[in-house]
Structures are given as structure tokens and as C-alpha cells.
Amino acid sequence: MTRLMLGRTLERICKGVLLLCLLHFLIMMILYFDVYSQRFDLFSRFNNGRNGSRNNISGAAGSGHHYYYYNLSRPNATLASYLATGEQLVLSIQPETNQTPSPKPLPPCPESPPGLVGRLLIEFSSQMTMERVQKENPNVTEGGRYTPPDCRPRWKVAIIIPFRHRENHLKYWLHYLHPILRRQRIDYGIYIINQLGEDTFNRAKLLNVGYTEALKDAEYDCFIFSDVDLIPMDDRNLYHCYDQPRHFAIAMDKFGFRLPYAGYFGGVSGLSKKQFLKINGFPNEYWGWGGEDDDIYNRITLNGMKVSRPDVRIGRYRMIKHERDKHNEPNPQRFNKIQNTKNTMKKDGISSLTYKLVQVKRYPLYTNISVEIGKPPPRPIKG
Secondary structure (H helix, E strand, O other): OOOOOOHHHHHHHHHHHHHHHHHHHHHHHHHHHHHHHHHHHHHHHHHHHHHHHHHHHHHHHHOOOOOOOOOOOOOOOHHHHHHHHHOOOOOOEEEEEOOOOOOOOEEEEOOOOOOOOOOOOOOOOOOOHHHHHHOOOOEEOOOEEOOOOOOOOOOOOOEEEOOOOOOHHHHHHHHHHHHHHHHHHOOOEEEEEOOOOOOOOHHHHHHHHHHHHHHHHOOOOOOEEEOOOOOEEEEEOOOOOOOEEEOOOEEHHHHEOOOOOOOOOOOOEEEEEEHHHHHOOOOOOOOOOOOOHHHHHHHHHHOOOEOOOOOOOOEEEEOOOOOOOOOOOOOOOOHHHHHOOOHHHHOOHHHHOOOEEEEEEOOOOOOEEEEOOOOOOOOOOOO
């Protein structure tokens, strides 16, 4: 009995040893064929490389493509392992032409641009020429257009200036405003609306013309209306639109750097396209000096909006001194018209604007738009 059990034990041990030997043999065979396949793969790739290069010479001339091959028959073979050995093996057909990667979208421009200076020294004693201003602003393109190269502004701004016989003032305005606007990261265009002839000046109607003509030039959504003789003294007074209509020139030197009265909206103001249309633009019937800015203020408040203003320390302006223009005498009817804004604003405005466009000329620093806007109606004879 004991011998029988011993014999069975030895038999089991022998079978185990045999199985281990068989397993060892199988492992050795797998390793052998794996090494052999690597050597064969290297040889085949060498031949394919030579044949492929020949095919590429003839095929590339007709198809414009290069063909590369690699062998992934081995379970652990990867593209990275082949590239690491310096072999040019790619599993795709790639065109010869270089494809330019699409540019990354620009980030939004910061609400507080980092390059602002703050308080500025404004003086008009030095002689100014257009050549000098043009050299100072090489990045401004034809027509007085500029777009920040490094960010995406929230607004596209048209700056509109009513104009007649103020060439010297315009030089100073461009000299100071172009650098300010560029530091503010504003996407803008400058439009000079020139009233032809010597009939009575009409500031508000020219501003309506500027709004209309600027929209023919670009898809502006913000409009800044500025007199040509007013220069901001602080570049933190940002020339873009706000949630409410904006009055920029709240502290002029001629008023002792104070707001002359609560409803004052003159000098420099800004409205978005939506705000401008809501008030039917500006009145067309204020011929001569005064009254139109008060009418605009009334239109804003009557349509449920409020005027926003910068801090008085930032909204300071210096005016270029000059004599009153000829044919721009004070309008004696302005006070009566201001009192009737509620009755006239729906029929007198951008919806009733008429004018004759004579010329549009793009200069390096601005776009000049010359128009004929008609004459004032004859005044009633006092009985």
C-alpha cells in the first residue's frame, strides 16, 4: 500500500516536471519567433522604404502626396516607438501643401485698458500740421479707422463731428484724440460732416447725417457726437457706449470745470444705435446756435432713459478759444422749441431727415462727408 502511494506521488511529480518543461519550451519558441519577426520586420521596412521612396518620386509628381508605411503586426508596436528610432513611418497620406492654422479668437478688450495715462496736458500754442499728426498715428488706416490688434472691443464706434470752416481746430482734435482712442482700445472711425454753403448752421441735423452716412460705411453700434473744439483732459473718459445715454463733456474749462445746469447735454455725447433710434435721433429744426442739446436731453428723459456721466474729475475738457462762427447766431426760437419736444420728437428726427450728399472723401486720418442740408424756414413776421 505504501509503495503504491509512493509510486503515484512520483508519477504526479514527473507529470508536473514534464508540464514545466513543455511550458518552458513554448515560452522559448514564442521569444524566438518574436525576435525573428523583429529582424524580418526591420528588413521588410528597409525594403519598403527603398521601394516607397521610388514610388514617391513618381507618384508624388502626379498626385502631390507622400506615402509612408509602418508595420503594426506586433502586439506592442506603436507609432511613437517607430518615431523614436528616427524612422519616417506614418499611416496616412499627407498633402504637400502647408495648411495655415486658423488664428485663435482674440480675447475681449479689458474694461479698464492698462495703457491709460490719466490726466493729460492739453495746450494749443504749438503749431500743428496734418503731416505731423499722420506721422504720430501710423496705425490709423484710411478714413480714420482703427481696430485694436490684440483684443476684441465690445463696441464699434463712429465718432461724428459737425463741421464748417474749422480746419485749424480739426488738426488739434486729431492730434490729441487719435492717441487717446488707441490707448482706450476703441474700434472706431472718424467722420467729419461738412455743411456746404454759407446758410445758417444746423448742428443736430449734421449729426443725423453723420449717423446715417457712417452706417453706410460699417456696422457701427455706438455713436459719439463731438464738437471739434473740445479736447478731453483725461484718457480715462472712455469713448464708448453705456447702458444709458452718455454725456462725456461735463466739466469744461469755459464753465469753470463744472456742469452749467442739471439738464446740460452739450459738447460731447454718446448713444448706442438702439438708444438713438428710440429717441428718433436728433431734431432737424434747430437752425443756429443753441437749444438742440436740451431738446436731445428731453427726448432721452421722455423715453424713460437717464443720462449717465463720468466722475467730474475725469470728465474735464479744454475748449479751443475762437470767435463765434458767422451764420451760427443764437436761435431766437430755441426756447419755444425746447418746451415742445414731447410734441415734435416723433415727427422731427432721423425719420424725417432729408439732405443731399455731395462728396465722400477718405483722408488718412478721417472721412470727410460734404452735404447740403437746406435752409431754415422763413421766420414769421411779428405783427
